[in-house]
Amino acid sequence: MKHLASKIQPPLAIGVDVGGTKVAAGFVDSQGRISGRVRFPTDKSSPKATLDCIAHAVEAVIDRHLASREEIQGVGLGVPGLVDPERGIGIAAVNIGWENVPVKTEMEIRLGLPCFVENDVKAAALGEARYGAGRGRQNLIYLSIGTGIAAGILIGGKIYHGPHGMAGEIGHAVVDPKGPQCKCGARGCLEAIASGPAIAVRAKEKLLAEQGMGGMVLPTLTHPVLYREGNLSAETVFKAAYDKDELAIETLAEVSEYLAFAIQFLALAYDPETIILSGGVAQGGDLLLDLIRSPLTRQADDSWVLGKVYHPEFVQLSALGKDIAVLGAAALVQIYS
């Protein structure tokens, strides 16, 4: 308890980030301080195995820190896919193979602690408003840009779900009808253009085009970083762009135009106080932020309508880095218990 007491103060929530590859968890106090992070590979062999794996992670957090159960308010679980937070059911999550899994009930049986379940992106929006770049904001949009793209929407301090829980699924808005095939089935969805994997594909296609469509990417003096890294990823493209590689910058500028396009739409549809970028692609940092802000600032300068909503800090980067998922999950406990 010594170590714990010096860092975080009860009441404590346990935030659990249930992902397709790992389950991460940790204690979070009311100030958003984290302690006792654990991380296990996700056992996806069955829904039961995944639930056991989550329970194991939670018990590991508790064991490591010897916190008494009385100090623990509850457990918040941010899970992928479609969630019914009221009934605590994981309705559909392709990447962990869940279909109508009664997460809340099953976890409460396993842990003997109150559990709260929410879609991970929606929970993260709450975490960002409570501890991050949106601190003190009641109306914000948290835009997660990683392998997928989705928005978590906060209205009046509360997560907005929509009647089917689909509010914020703007990763599947078609932004270029002639664009690449998306795994949802449509063509030219924002996610098929601006997700991490899509950025890598776009950069690679540009490289191939520059090599004369030969099908093989050969090193040139102009794109040293892109080649040095071997397999292209969004991370590589950003690294090259920071090194002033023109092809990488061009790739990211194009993608950012689409992101800015979606953001202006969200801005005018929801009139939020701020839109916070997170996820793997948002690790692109200030370069991404500048590329997205630039067309938006131009548009807000032109249009008095967008100008009423937009301001220099309107689009921000998440302030919470990789902790956002655990913090968001913990925020569920702090809000709902």
Added chain:
Amino acid sequence: MKHLASKIQPPLAIGVDVGGTKVAAGFVDSQGRISGRVRFPTDKSSPKATLDCIAHAVEAVIDRHLASREEIQGVGLGVPGLVDPERGIGIAAVNIGWENVPVKTEMEIRLGLPCFVENDVKAAALGEARYGAGRGRQNLIYLSIGTGIAAGILIGGKIYHGPHGMAGEIGHAVVDPKGPQCKCGARGCLEAIASGPAIAVRAKEKLLAEQGMGGMVLPTLTHPVLYREGNLSAETVFKAAYDKDELAIETLAEVSEYLAFAIQFLALAYDPETIILSGGVAQGGDLLLDLIRSPLTRQADDSWVLGKVYHPEFVQLSALGKDIAVLGAAALVQIYS
């Protein structure tokens, strides 16, 4: 009272539609039955004159029907532009020259009745949910497509404003960066492409192009209706399209693609139960509805994500025609008093 009693039942609300050219008003009962419609040209010589004109319209409704003041719950005012409904202030409305006009206070002094003020499109969303195509819906979007384009958004049965009252201003989302100049200052806003005047301009440009850019539109056998009508308007274009004029159909199909594009975005952003089309352009009726539904149905068939939100009746036409403005304004009284 005889005539009144046979048609509508107290308690009665008076709904007032304050427009740039006319002030319309009428009694509305809790079943959405209207009686005693009056209509006056809007006196825009000063804000005071406009308020007097509104008071005059309300008194005319009361005088015509000899309703006793006890039967009148209150007066709802749907006004253009930016409104602060809590304080009852018309913050900015270009077309009637209002800037920070204390409408509620001024009208309550003039009328001695409780008054409720709201943006006209937002009030109409409420009216549609209470009496129209959205009856019984708690989450809907009312999309007004006329001289301007804006959405009124209902969440959990309540009008959603956003922190600056700008929620739903998607008429000024840029949907084609190379598109026509919009009066908001930007280029290619949805309103600059799909509003009534924009439809007329697009049809005219197509005609001119077909005439070889001669600058003068000459009658041809292929577009008899378009020419017969003289000055082109959205109404003329729809009339020609119903007469199977190809150029008119092409014009409307193009415009409808943009509207469908905005609608898929709203669908994925808000996950509403239904989106209801109203305003002058929506008078285009089934032809417009089919042209908008067609690309959306295709996209929902392709994408399981949009498919979760979209259904055959997802996009509907307003069931209330020109009464919607008065009904929406009256609904304010019924909701808030």
